[in-house]
Amino acid sequence: xxxxxxxxxxxxxxxxxxxxxGFSTELEVDKAPKGLSEDIVRFISAKKGEPEWMLxxxxxAYRRWLTMTEPNxxxxxxxxxxxxxxxxxxxxxxxxxxxxLDEVDPAILDAYKKLGIPLREQEIxxxxxxxxxxxxxxxxxxxxxxxxxxxxxxxxVIFCSISDAIKEHPxxxxxxxxxxxxxxxxxxxxxxxxxxxxxxFVYIPEGVRCPMELSTYFRINExxxxxxxxxxxxxxxxxxxxxxxxxxxxxxxxxxxxxxxxELVTMDDAEIKxxxxxxxxxxxxxxxxxIYNFVTKxxxxxxxxxxISWTQVETGSAITWKYPSCILRGDGSRGEFYSIAVxxxxxxxxxxxxxxxLGKNTTSRIISKGISAGRxxxxxxxxxxxxxxxxxxxxxxxxxxxxxxETCGAHTVPYLESKNSSxxxxxxxxxxxxxxxxxxxxxxxxxxxxxxxxxIVNGFVKDVLQxxxxxxxxxxxxxxxxxxEGSVG
Amino acid sequence: xxxxxxIRTQAEAxxxxxxxxxxxxxxxxxxxxxxxxxxxxxxFVALGLPHRRIEPYHYTDVRALLREVAGPAVHxxxxxxxxxxxxxxxxxxxxxxxKIVLVNGVLDRARSDLGRLPEGVKVHEEAxxxxxxxxxxxxxxxxxxxxxTGRVVITIEAGIKLDTPLHLxxxxxxxxxxVYPRVTLEVGKGAAVTLVESHFGPDGVAYQNNSLVEIxxxxxxxxxxxxxNAHGKAAADFSTLAxxxxxxxxxxxxxxxxxxxxxxxxxFLRLEGEHSVVTLSGAMLxxxxxxxxxxxxxxxxxPNCQSREHFAHVLDGEATGVFQGKIIVRPLAxxxxxxxxxxxxxxxxxxxxxxxxxxxxxxxxxxxxxxxxVGALDEDLLFYLQARGLPKTEAEALMLxxxxxxxxxxxxxxxxREALDGAIDAWLKERA
Numbered sequence: 001x002x003x004x005x006x007x008x009x010x011x012x013x014x015x016x017x018x019x020x021x022g023f024s025t026e027l028e029v030d031k032a033p034k035g036l037s038e039d040i041v042r043f044i045s046a047k048k049g050e051p052e053w054m055l056x057x058x059x060x061a062y063r064r065w066l067t068m069t070e071p072n073x074x075x076x077x078x079x080x081x082x083x084x085x086x087x088x089x090x091x092x093x094x095x096x097x098x099x100x101l102d103e104v105d106p107a108i109l110d111a112y113k114k115l116g117i118p119l120r121e122q123e124i125x126x127x128x129x130x131x132x133x134x135x136x137x138x139x140x141x142x143x144x145x146x147x148x149x150x151x152x153x154x155x156x157v158i159f160c161s162i163s164d165a166i167k168e169h170p171x172x173x174x175x176x177x178x179x180x181x182x183x184x185x186x187x188x189x190x191x192x193x194x195x196x197x198x199x200x201f202v203y204i205p206e207g208v209r210c211p212m213e214l215s216t217y218f219r220i221n222e223x224x225x226x227x228x229x230x231x232x233x234x235x236x237x238x239x240x241x242x243x244x245x246x247x248x249x250x251x252x253x254x255x256x257x258x259x260x261x262x263e264l265v266t267m268d269d270a271e272i273k274x275x276x277x278x279x280x281x282x283x284x285x286x287x288x289x290x291i292y293n294f295v296t297k298x299x300x301x302x303x304x305x306x307x308i309s310w311t312q313v314e315t316g317s318a319i320t321w322k323y324p325s326c327i328l329r330g331d332g333s334r335g336e337f338y339s340i341a342v343x344x345x346x347x348x349x350x351x352x353x354x355x356x357x358l359g360k361n362t363t364s365r366i367i368s369k370g371i372s373a374g375r376x377x378x379x380x381x382x383x384x385x386x387x388x389x390x391x392x393x394x395x396x397x398x399x400x401x402x403x404x405x406e407t408c409g410a411h412t413v414p415y416l417e418s419k420n421s422s423x424x425x426x427x428x429x430x431x432x433x434x435x436x437x438x439x440x441x442x443x444x445x446x447x448x449x450x451x452x453x454x455x456i457v458n459g460f461v462k463d464v465l466q467x468x469x470x471x472x473x474x475x476x477x478x479x480x481x482x483x484x485e486g487s488v489g
Numbered sequence: 490x491x492x493x494x495x496i497r498t499q500a501e502a503x504x505x506x507x508x509x510x511x512x513x514x515x516x517x518x519x520x521x522x523x524x525x526x527x528x529x530x531x532x533f534v535a536l537g538l539p540h541r542r543i544e545p546y547h548y549t550d551v552r553a554l555l556r557e558v559a560g561p562a563v564h565x566x567x568x569x570x571x572x573x574x575x576x577x578x579x580x581x582x583x584x585x586x587x588k589i590v591l592v593n594g595v596l597d598r599a600r601s602d603l604g605r606l607p608e609g610v611k612v613h614e615e616a617x618x619x620x621x622x623x624x625x626x627x628x629x630x631x632x633x634x635x636x637x638t639g640r641v642v643i644t645i646e647a648g649i650k651l652d653t654p655l656h657l658x659x660x661x662x663x664x665x666x667x668v669y670p671r672v673t674l675e676v677g678k679g680a681a682v683t684l685v686e687s688h689f690g691p692d693g694v695a696y697q698n699n700s701l702v703e704i705x706x707x708x709x710x711x712x713x714x715x716x717x718n719a720h721g722k723a724a725a726d727f728s729t730l731a732x733x734x735x736x737x738x739x740x741x742x743x744x745x746x747x748x749x750x751x752x753x754x755x756x757f758l759r760l761e762g763e764h765s766v767v768t769l770s771g772a773m774l775x776x777x778x779x780x781x782x783x784x785x786x787x788x789x790x791x792p793n794c795q796s797r798e799h800f801a802h803v804l805d806g807e808a809t810g811v812f813q814g815k816i817i818v819r820p821l822a823x824x825x826x827x828x829x830x831x832x833x834x835x836x837x838x839x840x841x842x843x844x845x846x847x848x849x850x851x852x853x854x855x856x857x858x859x860x861x862x863v864g865a866l867d868e869d870l871l872f873y874l875q876a877r878g879l880p881k882t883e884a885e886a887l888m889l890x891x892x893x894x895x896x897x898x899x900x901x902x903x904x905x906r907e908a909l910d911g912a913i914d915a916w917l918k919e920r921a
Contacts, residue, residue, distance in 0.1 A: 073544070388838055403853035406820065415547075416844035416861050421835045424864035427846070433853040 022251030022281060025111040025221050029140070032089035034224070038062060041194050044089050044141075048163045048197070051170060061183045061193030068187045074350040075379045075411060076319045078255070078292065086257060088195045090222040091142040108144055111219065112137055133244070134159055136216045140225055141197035148212065157241075158203040159214055162230050165201035172203055176234055180263035180300040180327070188259040188294040188321075192228045196261070199229035204239040204270070213469060215244035220280070220291070226257035233263070235270035237303065242273040244472060247316070249281045252289050255318060259294045268303030268330065273311070275468055276324075277476055280316035285374065287346030290318025297324035301333035304359075309336040311467045313476040314351060323381065325354035328362035328393075335364040338464040342480050343376035343408070352382035352413075357393035357423065366397040369461045371480070372408035383415040386423035393423040401431040402460055404453070454481045501538050503558040504632060511561050511636060522617020529618075529634035536628040545755075548811040548843040549782040551629070554751050555725060559696055561636050562593040562666035578719040580911040581687055584904055586656035593661055594638045594668030594700075609649035609680075615640040618671065620703075629727045629753070633701045636669040643684070647677030647707060654683035654713075654902060659700065661690035661724075667697040678707035678735075683902045685715045688728075689748070692721040699727045708735040708762060713742075713901050717909070720748035722777070728754045736762025743900050744771035745909050746781045747916055753782040753811075760787075760794045760822075767796040770899040772909070774916045775808035775840075782811035789822040792852075796826075801896040802833040803889055804840035805920060815847040816857055823852050829859040834866055834892055836885075886917040 032043050041062050045055040070081075092105055134148035136159065143161030152159050158169060166173050183193050200216040220227045235241055249256065258280060264272050274297075283290025293316075299308035310324040326335025337353040355364035364384065372378040378401065386393040401410035412429045434456050442452035458465075458477060465473050497505070508530050515523070538555060539546035589612055590600040596614050603612055618634050643655065661668055676682060690696055698720065706712055720726050726749040734740055744754050756769060773781050787796050802810035812831040833842040846859040866888050874884035893913050900906040 401848075401850070403850065403855075406823075406853045408853070409851045410848070411850060412846075412848040412859070414844075414846060414861070416863060417841070418833075418835055418843075418863040419838070419841045421838050421840065421865045423835070425844075425862060427844070427861040428858065429846070429848060429860075430856075430858040431848055431850050432856050 021248035021279065023114065024250035025107050028093040029222055030091045030093050031087050031222070034087055035084040036088060036195070040088050044195060044197060047089060047091070048166070050166055053174065054166055057178075057183075058194050061190050064184050065187070065190040065194055068184075068190060070187050074321050074381070075377060076321060076348040076350050078319055081257065081292065085224070087222065087225040088228070089197055090140040090225040092139055092144070104144055108139055111139070111221070112217070133213045133215050136161060136200045138198050138200075138216060138218045138229060140220060140222050140227065143198045143200075152211070155208055155211060156205040157208060157210055158201065160201055162196075162199045162201045162232060165232075169201070169203070172234065173201070173232070176232055176263065176265055180265060180298050181261050181296050186296060189261050189296040192230060192259050192261045192296070196228045196230040199231045199260070201231075202233040202241060202243065204235045204241045206236040207238045209239065210241040213242050213244055215246065218245070218247040220249035220256060220258065223252060224254065224256070226259065229260045231260070231262040233265070233272055233274070235266045235272050237267045238269045240271045242469060243275070244469065245274070245276045246279070248279050249291055251281050255290055255292055257292050257294070260296070262295070262297040262324075264299035264308055266299070266301050266303060266306035266308055269305050270303060271307040271309070272299065273309045274299070274324070275472055276312040277472060277479065278312065278314045278316050278320070279479060282316045282345060282347050283318040285345045287318065290347075291316065292319045293317035293322065295322040297322065298327065299325070299335070300327045301330050301335065303333070304330040305332040306330050307334040307336070309338070309467070310353065311338040311464065312340070313464075313468070313479065314339065314341040314349060315479050318347060320347075320349040320351050322351045323353055325356070326364065327356045327358065328364065329358045331359040332361045333359055334362065337366045337368070338467040339368045340371070340461045340464045340476070340480065341368070341378055342371045343378045344374040345376060346374070347376040349377070350379040350381055352380045354383040355385070355395060357384075357386040357390040357395070360389070360391045361393075362390060363394040366395070366399070367463050368399040369464055370399070370401040370410055371404065371457060371460070372401065372410045373404040375407045377409045377411070379411040379413060381413045383417070384425055384427070385415075385417040386420045386425070388419045390420050391422050393420060395425045397427040399429040400460070401429070402457070403431065403433045457481070498538065498552055500555045500558045505534060507558075507560060508635060517616040519617045525618050526635045526637070529631040533628050533631040533635060536626070536631065539628050545627070545784060545813070547845070548813070549753050549780065554780065557695065559665040559667045562638070562661075562668045578687065578689060578717065578912060580908045580915060581685070581717065584654070584656060584685065584908050586654040586685060589641065589643070589655060589657045591641065591657065591659040591670050593663070593666060594659070594670040596639060596641050607649075607651060607653075609646040610651065610655070611644040613642050615642055619673070627729070629699060630701060630729055633669050633671060633699045633729070636667070636699070637671050638669055640671040640673060642673045642675065644675045645677055645680040645682045648679045649677065650681040651683065654685050654905060657684060657686045659686065659688045659698070661696050661698060665695045667699070670700045672700070672702045674702065674704045676704070676706045676710040676712055679709040680707070681711040683713040683715070683905065685717065685905055687717040687719060688726065689719040690721045690724055693723050694721055695723045695725070696721070697725045697727075701729045701731065704730070704732045706732070706734050706738050706740065709737045710735065711739040715743045715900055715902070715905050715909070716745065716754065717912070718744070718746040718748050718752055718754070720752070722748070722750060724749045726752035730754070730756045732756070732758040734758070734760050734762060734765045734767070736764060738762065738765040740765065741768045741770075741899065741901055743897070744783060745897070745912065746771070746773040746775070747912065749779065749781065751780050753784065755784040757786050758788065760789050760791055760796075763791050763793045765794045767794070768899055769796070769798045770896045771800045772893040772896040772913070773800070773802045773810055774893060774913065775803065775810060776805040776920065778807050780809040780811070783813070785814040786817065787815070787827065788817045788819070789825045789827065790819045792821060792823045792825065794822070794825055796828070798829040799896050799899060800831045801893050802842060803836070803893055804833060804842055805836045807837070807839035809841045809843070811843045812861075813845040813847070814859065815849060816859070818850045818852050818855050818857060820851045823854040825852065825855040825857065827855070827857040831861045832892070833863045834889065835863060836865070882921045886921060889917060890914065
């Protein structure tokens with residue numbers, strides 16, 4: 001396994017507290033005043049040049065948010081967040097809407113270059129990059145550039161930032177925004193409704209198989225800012241899209257808030273494959289700094305035989321609170337959730353999924369692999385439910401946890417609710433440490449403890465890695481090894 | 490999230506209004522005990538009945554399910570005549586055992602075998618609770634502490650090994666009453682005992698049972714506990730088993746439920762000595778609109794212990810089964826071996842099964858796992874049996890017998906196990 005060798009080398013080259021993407025970019029920024037109020041919501045809406053209905057929608061959400069209380073059921077603890085102590089809008093100063101990459105601040109382009117994100121189409125076409133991926137690059141509160149827009153347009157695919165979509169495709173946005181995650185769904189989702197700044201919008205028309213992978217790269221750069229992105233993907237009848245998402249942030253001593261909402265809709269026979277590699281700054285080994293990641297992701301399989309598949313590799317963030325879910329409404333629809341959650345240092349992860357079986361013959365599959373090291377706490381929390389009418393619903397859940405070291409914790413909290421006699425649910429979970437026998441076997445063959453651990457861990461998460469698109473899988477494998485750095489021996 | 494407690498329900502108001510008179514009517518005036526009762530009552534007033542926003546009661550919303558509460562049975566204890574009672578389930582009547590009989594929550598010496606107890610076994614009564622169970626945040630346990638009507642203390646002296654089981658028969662009868670028995674079982678070092686608890690009362694009477702059984706085991710003790718819930722069809726049953734184990738214990742507990750409209754059996758088991766082996770099992774056979782909840786918390790506080798759980802639910806009609814099982818492995822509890830299994834057969838579309846098996850693990854050198862399945866009876870197996878000439882109902886009964894029997898098979902005592910196999914048969918016959 002070549003990748004394993006690479007990961008091990010990568011691990012060696014790094015110190016415990018080194019986070020590869022921890023650099024920050026010096027830029028002139030356009031910021032909203034600090035704090036949160038109706039005026040800030042109006043400010044964001046005005047900055048984005050939004051229509052009146054959008055502002056009303058935001059204000060309504062904000063007023064509702066004021067009446068809500070922060071959820072405390074997750075197994076994460078953090079000091080109370082002062083929502084008035086951060087900036088809700090920060091955008092690099094630049095032309096209102098750059099026509100081409102030449103108009104974008106070179107410092108930003110440089111940042112993406114450092115992150116290894118291809119933004120120049122000609123480079124990609126010239127074969128500098130091996131495969132073709134369309135990227136929407138979101139920097140703090142704004143989308144900087146979206147590549148391959150024109151080429152995608154030819155087949156009818158709309159791929160743009162959500163701010164552009166509000167202006168250019170208001171009928172689609174109005175129809176679907178908030179239809180999967182309602183405005184009042186939860187505290188963080190409601191906050192996001194009020195203050196979201198950018199994100200991606202994807203529309204795949206009937207019968208189209210999206211010709212390339214679509215991706216969004218989120219970067220938090222500014223100090224003290226919160227990032228609130230909003231992604232909406234609609235796959236019409238018989239269409240298919242694979243969408244990737246990546247995130248990083250600079251290394252800072254204070255905590256930053258990230259509260260995103262992602263909504264997916266699939267019609268008859270459509271399929272969305274959504275992959276995430278989440279690598280926000282996790283804080284240092286003493287738990288100082290890091291991103292608070294409160295994310296609501298939900299897919300609605302509205303049509304018959306539609307499919308939504310979530311794959312996530314979670315290695316970053318000081319706190320992760322994230323439950324990508326599927327509402328299996330259409331008969332014969334299928335939901336999948338594949339997750340690797342790695343926690344090290346003082347990270348706290350509370351993640352899982354919900355599979356809500358409403359339609360007949362719906363199926364779902366959950367594979368969750370949690371790896372805890374250091375002094376971290378890693379929780380899987382998931383719900384599988386079958387409605388009375390969900391005849392022949394099927395679910396298989398497998399949650400495995402691996403503990404490395406005696407100061408970390410691994411927890412499993414599944415909820416299985418069946419109201420239908422023909423529904424069949426199977427759940428299994430195990431928790432153990434890396435087997436001494438396996439370690440011994442590897443070391444006997446000349447691998448160091450760290451190499452052996454990396455090899456075994458890679459084997460442990462293989463089921464999930466296989467679900468990721470190729471390029472991502474290699475990246476994810478490296479990431480896992482780096483995240484576990486310093487946890488062995 | 491702040492939990493906003495809405496206005497008092499009828500049942501809450503009833504509990505609160507009953508207490509002053511109950512307290513005034515207590516004949517013993519032990520200040521420590523009274524203080525405990527008062528504190529528990531005040532806690533209940535503060536907490537109210539548990540509801541679905543309280544995580545341990547997520548699937549059993551007592552606030553919504555418990556409508557009316559009968560008065561405490563303390564003053565009526567000697568006025569109940571036996572014929573009014575439901576008789577002991579026939580399956581258990583043949584069981585050879587030493588009887589300890591509670592009538593409406595109070596020890597009935599005349600009906601018990603106290604005179605012929607074997608050497609080293611003692612039964613006596615205490616008027617007041619000794620402790621509040623250490624489970625202060627549970628409103629149902631607080632109610633038991635506040636309204637407790639005498640505590641039966643069973644002591645097995647060190648080294649005494651009993652072959653014949655003790656049979657605690659808790660019968661409730663007369664008009665609709667609420668009873669709050671408490672039993673303390675103290676098992677000395679190296680002793681061995683089988684305790685069968687059977688709870689029963691008349692059908693059609695909306696009485697309530699709120700019982701607490703505390704077990705404290707010395708090192709090397711072996712305890713087999715079997716709880717049979719054969720309550721009447723309109724009864725509400727809230728029971729708690731609080732167990733603290735020493736070193737090298739063998740502890741088996743089984744819960745068998747066929748009775749009660751609303752029942753919740755919760756087990757809090759703490760392993761405080763190394764090398765103990767715990768097996769918890771249960772079979773729940775439910776129909777009509779019965780709701781039965783089993784909640785377990787197995788707390789591994791020390792290394793080198795083993796725990797096994799196996800629970801089987803059969804759900805017919807519009808019944809609801811709830812299984813919540815939590816295995817906690819504390820940081821020091823290395824080499825813990827824990828396995829939990831919950832299986833449920835849902836026979837109709839009206840029935841519901843809610844499963845929540847949980848692992849909470851803070852030590853790395855452990856082997857822990859849980860499994861949960863929910864489904865219908867296997868069509869292929871049914872077809873196989875029918876192809877061999879069995880009518881469908883019989884084929885189903887045969888499969889259900891095997892399904893529930895698997896959990897009952899974990900009971901060590903032959904006589905008790907056979908009795909409960911008989912009880913499964915009786916339930917299946919009634920169903921057919």
